[in-house]
Every structure is written in C-alpha cells, then in structure tokens.
Amino acid sequence: MSKPGNGAHKPNGTRPLRRSQAWFDNPGNPDMTALYLERYMNFGISQEEFQSGRPIIGIAQTGSDLSPCNRHHLDLAKRVREGIREAGGIALEFPVHPIQETGKRPTAGLDRNLAYLGLVEVLYGYPLDGVVLTIGCDKTTPACLMAAATVNIPAIALSVGPMLNGWFRGERTGSGTIVWKARELMAAGEIDYAGFVSLVASSAPSTGYCNTMGTATTMNSLAEALGMQLPGSAAIPAPHRDRQEVAYLTGKRIVEMVDEDLKPSDILTRDAFINAIRVNSAIGGSTNAPIHLNGLARHVGVELTIDDWQTYGEEIPLLVNLQPAGEYLGEDYHHAGGVPAVVNQLMSRGLINEDALTVNGKTMGENCRDAKILDEKVIWPIDRPLKEHAGFRVLRGNLFDSAIMKLSVISQEFRDRYLSNPKDPNAFEGPAVVFDGPEDYHARIDDPDLHIDETTVLFMRGAGPIGYPGAAEVVNMRAPDYLLKRGIHSLPCIGDGRQSGTSGSPSILNASPEAAAGGGLAILRTGDRVRIDLGKGTADILVPNEELARRRTELEASGGYKYPDHQTPWQEIQRSMIGQMETGAVLEPAVRYQRIAQTKGIPRDNH
Ligand code: FES
Ligand code: MG
Numbered sequence: 001m002s003k004p005g006n007g008a009h010k011p012n013g014t015r016p017l018r019r020s021q022a023w024f025d026n027p028g029n030p031d032m033t034a035l036y037l038e039r040y041m042n043f044g045i046s047q048e049e050f051q052s053g054r055p056i057i058g059i060a061q062t063g064s065d066l067s068p069c070n071r072h073h074l075d076l077a078k079r080v081r082e083g084i085r086e087a088g089g090i091a092l093e094f095p096v097h098p099i100q101e102t103g104k105r106p107t108a109g110l111d112r113n114l115a116y117l118g119l120v121e122v123l124y125g126y127p128l129d130g131v132v133l134t135i136g137c138d139k140t141t142p143a144c145l146m147a148a149a150t151v152n153i154p155a156i157a158l159s160v161g162p163m164l165n166g167w168f169r170g171e172r173t174g175s176g177t178i179v180w181k182a183r184e185l186m187a188a189g190e191i192d193y194a195g196f197v198s199l200v201a202s203s204a205p206s207t208g209y210c211n212t213m214g215t216a217t218t219m220n221s222l223a224e225a226l227g228m229q230l231p232g233s234a235a236i237p238a239p240h241r242d243r244q245e246v247a248y249l250t251g252k253r254i255v256e257m258v259d260e261d262l263k264p265s266d267i268l269t270r271d272a273f274i275n276a277i278r279v280n281s282a283i284g285g286s287t288n289a290p291i292h293l294n295g296l297a298r299h300v301g302v303e304l305t306i307d308d309w310q311t312y313g314e315e316i317p318l319l320v321n322l323q324p325a326g327e328y329l330g331e332d333y334h335h336a337g338g339v340p341a342v343v344n345q346l347m348s349r350g351l352i353n354e355d356a357l358t359v360n361g362k363t364m365g366e367n368c369r370d371a372k373i374l375d376e377k378v379i380w381p382i383d384r385p386l387k388e389h390a391g392f393r394v395l396r397g398n399l400f401d402s403a404i405m406k407l408s409v410i411s412q413e414f415r416d417r418y419l420s421n422p423k424d425p426n427a428f429e430g431p432a433v434v435f436d437g438p439e440d441y442h443a444r445i446d447d448p449d450l451h452i453d454e455t456t457v458l459f460m461r462g463a464g465p466i467g468y469p470g471a472a473e474v475v476n477m478r479a480p481d482y483l484l485k486r487g488i489h490s491l492p493c494i495g496d497g498r499q500s501g502t503s504g505s506p507s508i509l510n511a512s513p514e515a516a517a518g519g520g521l522a523i524l525r526t527g528d529r530v531r532i533d534l535g536k537g538t539a540d541i542l543v544p545n546e547e548l549a550r551r552r553t554e555l556e557a558s559g560g561y562k563y564p565d566h567q568t569p570w571q572e573i574q575r576s577m578i579g580q581m582e583t584g585a586v587l588e589p590a591v592r593y594q595r596i597a598q599t600k601g602i603p604r605d606n607h
Pocket of ligand 1: 069100101102136137138175208209210214216
C-alpha cells in the first residue's frame with residue numbers, strides 16, 4: 001500500500017528537514033541552536049543525540065493526581081518512551097491541562113477547549129516532530145485530537161483503558177450508571193446513605209476510565225474507529241499487561257509516522273468520521289460524541305453536520321451489550337473483541353469505508369478484516385443485533401434548531417407509557433415543568449405543588465455552553481419521590497445541557513441554540529403543552545405564534561435569558577467566542593487556524 005507523506009528517510013541525507021531541526025540543528029543560526037539545546041541537554045540528552053536526525057516526540061500527558069481516570073498514563077508513558085527510543089526517537093513528556101469529568105466544577109465541559117488551546121500552543125511552539133496523545137477520561141480525548149488536528153503534526157492516540165469491572169453482591173456495577181440507579185434507590189428509601197456510597201464505590205475498582213459505555217469508552221472507541229490509535233487498543237483494560245505492550249508499540253509507531261509524514265489530516269477524512277458515526281451507534285455510544293466529533297471535524301476542516309448522525313447512524317443496530325444500554329462492562333468488551341470486532345460486523349454489511357487510513361499505515365478494512373467476535377453475549381452479531389436502529393434521532397421545532405435523542409436507551413417502560421398510542425405511535429404530548437439550572441431542579445423536584453405526573457415533560461435550561469457555562473451534564477432528571485414510590489422512574493427530560501454518557505435516561509439533549517443564546521427554551525413556561533414527535537423529528541411548544549412572539553419581545557426587552565456571572569477569566573473569554581453544541585461547541589475563532597504546522601511555518605525565534 002502506498003503511504004502518504006514526503007518525509008521518508010532517504011539514503012545520502014536527502015530527507016527533508018524535521019521541524020525540530022529548526023531549533024536543535026540549524027547551521028544558519030548557531031547562536032540560537034546553542035540556546036535551544038543547552039536547556040534540553042540539561043536532563044542528560046547529548047548534543048549528538050539531538051543532532052543525529054532523531055525525531056523529537058512529545059508525550060502529551062493528561063494524567064495527574066487531579067485526573068485519576070488518566071493517572072495510569074504516568075506509568076504507561078514509561079513504556080511509550082521505551083518504544084520511542086527503540087525506534088530511534090527522543091521522547092519529551094509534558095503536561096496537558098487536567099480535565100477530570102467528575103471532579104471539575106462547574107463542569108469539565110468548560111475545560112475541553114482550554115486544554116485544546118493550551119495543547120495547540122505547545123505542539124506548535126516547541127520542537128516537536130510528532131506526538132503521542134494520552135487519552136481517556138471523557139474530554140481528554142476530544143481536547144487532544146482537536147489540538148493535534150489544528151497543528152497537524154504526526155499524532156497517535158493511546159487510551160489509558162477502562163477500569164476493571166465493578167461488582168456488588170455478585171452483580172456488575174458500572175461507573176456512573178450505578179450512581180443514577182443508587183440515587184433512585186435512596187430517593188425511594190430502599191438504601192441509606194452508607195449503602196449509597198458503597199454501591200457507588202464498588203463500580204470503580206481500579207485505575208482507568210469509566211467501565212461503562214459512557215463518554216470515555218465511547219470517545220476512546222471512536223478514536224480507534226477514526227483511525228487515530230492502533231487497532232484493538234481502545235478496549236484493553238488499564239491494568240492489563242497488554243495495555244503496557246500497546247503503550248510500547250504506540251511509542252515505536254509514532255517515530256515511523258514522523259518518517260512517513262502521516263498526519264491527522266491524512267486520517268481524519270469525512271470517510272473516517274462516517275465510520276465513527278456508525279461505530280458509535282453499534283456500540284451504543286454517548287450523546288456527547290456528536291459534540292466532540294463535530295468539533296473535531298471543524299478543526300480539521302471536514303464538513304460534518306448534526307444531520308449526518310441521523311443519516312448515517314440512525315439505521316445502525318446496537319451490537320455491544322454494555323451498560324447503560326445493556327448489561328456488561330469494559331473488561332467484557334475487550335474479551336469479546338473490542339472495536340475491531342464491531343467494525344468487522346459493520347464491514348460485513350458494507351457499512352464501513354474500508355479505505356480509510358489509520359495510524360498503523362494500513363486501512364480500516366485491512367486492520368479489521370479478520371477480527372472475530374469472541375463472546376456473542378457481549379458483542380452481538382449484526383444478523384441478530386440487540387436492537388435495531390440504535391443511533392440518534394435529530395429533533396427540531398420551535399423549542400430549538402436541533403437536539404438529539406439516543407434511541408438505544410428508550411426503555412420498554414418509556415415506550416409503553418409515551419409511545420403506545422396506536423394512532424400516533426411515535427409522538428407524545430404533555431405539560432412542561434421548567435427548571436433553570438440544577439439548583440432549581442434539586443430545590444423543587446419533590447415539591448407536590450408542581451403537580452408532576454406521568455404525562456409531565458421535564459425541562460432543564462441555562463445548562464448550555466454559555467449559560468452554565470461549559471454545557472453541564474445535568475439534563476437527566478429523576479422523577480419526583482412521590483412518583484418513584486409508584487414505580488415511575490423516567491419522565492421525558494429535555495434540555496440545553498448535556499447528559500452523562502453513563503446515564504440510560506431517554507432524554508432529548510444538546511438543544512441548540514441554548515436558552516442563553518436566545519433559543520426557544522428561553523420562552524418556554526411551566527404549564528405550556530409541548531409535543532414531541534419522534535417519527536417526524538419535531539419538538540414544539542403548543543402555544544400560538546403570536547403569544548410566542550410576545551414572549552420573545554418581552555425577553556429581549558429584559559436583556560435576554562439570565563445566567564450566572566463569570567467566575568473566572570476563562571469563563572468570560574470562552575463565553576465570548578464559543579459556538580453551540582450542534583456545531584461542536586468550539587472556540588469559533590480557532591476554526592480559522594487549520595494545519596498550522598504547514599500553513600504557518602515554524603514560529604519565530606524567541607531571542
Ligand atoms: Fe473520567 Fe468517567 S469520570 S472516565
Ligand atoms: Mg460525563
């Protein structure tokens with residue numbers, strides 16, 4: 001197979017100059033070369049090594065004490081270094097702004113673009129020829145991929161891997177998913193707080209990221225489906241021996257990629273994104289995936305819309321039986337064959353663009369042609385899937401321009417209650433109860449005066465990229481305690497925030513534009529009737545247009561939808577330039593900067 005690129009080693013020294021040579025090996029500027037060299041020689045690498053044509057490889061380290069999901073990367077990086085060295089490169093490890101999904105307030109969603117921005121600056125401004133992206137916890141994956149795409153130097157991702165399975169009294173307990181269940185059990189009085197904590201802690205038994213098909217497993221699987229990490233590597237549990245081995249192989253491979261000049265723009269093509277959309281449906285992937293992939297596509301300059309998720313993804317069946325849509329967890333996914341087995345099933349129906357190139361220099365088709373399902377309880381064959389039509393449905397109407405619903409988590413209970421009218425099997429109507437942020441929801445959800453019943457549709461607004469700020473995972477709301485006690489668990493939830501990928505709630509999410517950007521949610525009132533038609537893909541407030549227009553005039557006269565003040569400089573800066581979730585919630589001015597290693601050349605000398 002022919003490989004792209006122009007940087008292959010040629011005999012007699014005709015290899016094009018490496019990027020890092022502009023710093024370390026620049027005969028035209030010996031003073032500056034000495035200045036650049038001396039400080040990096042400080043930790044024991046000699047001038048000879050720096051000037052022998054070895055690629056300088058960054059290890060973008062996302063693990064730290066503040067980022068426990070990715071903390072194992074501190075160990076894995078040692079094996080990455082050995083691989084880099086073995087292949088003739090020099091490794092320079094550096095920290096990435098930490099993003100911890102469950103630790104960062106007000107939401108880790110605020111930090112994806114900050115980590116992106118920082119990493120772009122590092123990859124561009126330092127002597128790096130290639131980079132290993134240490135991915136894992138939800139937003140570390142898109143932040144790293146987006147930055148590598150913007151700079152466009154050779155890059156390979158390495159997952160930290162999922163945690164081992166959680167267990168409690170003989171049953172699998174999945175990270176995140178168990179929290180939603182434990183919350184309901186406690187609200188219904190079935191467990192006390194001590195029981196709540198031990199149930200939740202049982203789901204996190206080792207190092208690694210969430211073991212459910214939450215956003216972490218989703219995004220790590222999609223990084224592989226996009227072709228950005230070695231085949232078969234995404235699902236290996238963090239503590240496994242193979243995880244160390246794949247770290248070593250990743251280090252070796254990035255050095256070759258630099259020689260081949262195999263860059264993110266060669267891999268992240270529209271074909272690759274379509275593959276990822278289809279894999280996302282087949283794995284029962286998170287509703288955060290469209291935000292991150294649409295954002296990544298914009299940074300790499302590929303056309304990708306929210307409608308592509310329905311066009312290419314909706315018809316795809318669910319194959320992977322992982323919580324929250326199914327039963328099993330990360331270890332089981334790995335033992336069943338991981339991403340290659342899923343891709344192979346999709347290939348058998350012609351649903352994969354097999355020519356899409358991947359980081360190992362081979363195509364997706366070549367990598368997955370022989371991948372077998374090794375446990376059909378966990379990965380189901382495509383001819384008898386767990387569920388048909390497991391993708392996302394895109395909805396639009398006077399409530400928002402777009403929002404999505406994950407079809408694979410619609411439960412039988414939900415179907416029976418809301419989608420059982422034989423004349424209208426895809427639509428439901430009900431009165432809205434509107435909450436302005438999670439504090440309002442927590443304060444009022446159990447208030448009997450709200451008269452919530454099984455026909456109520458719960459709304460959460462003020463939770464988007466501008467309103468929250470950062471778009472928080474707060475849309476999935478439990479039913480009030482008086483309904484839980486009657487066995488009613490899930491009411492339809494709609495909002496302009498996100499939902500944890502570990503939640504199985506059939507919510508309508510990522511509404512764009514958000515209330516804070518003047519979306520229809522801003523003029524919705526408690527008591528309005530709303531109609532959701534999943535068949536037609538519509539979501540509307542059933543209030544006359546004149547009344548809606550009157551409310552909008554009133555809202556605008558009052559200065560727009562109110563949200564909390566900025567608390568940090570970054571909150572203010574990001575609010576001033578972030579786009580909506582439909583288009584990736586990216587920093588809009590950053591989209592103008594593409595492939596900057598090629599389009600902007602090498603930055604100026606610093607002295
Ligand atoms: Fe970090 Fe789930 S909280 S991976
Ligand atoms: Mg999350």
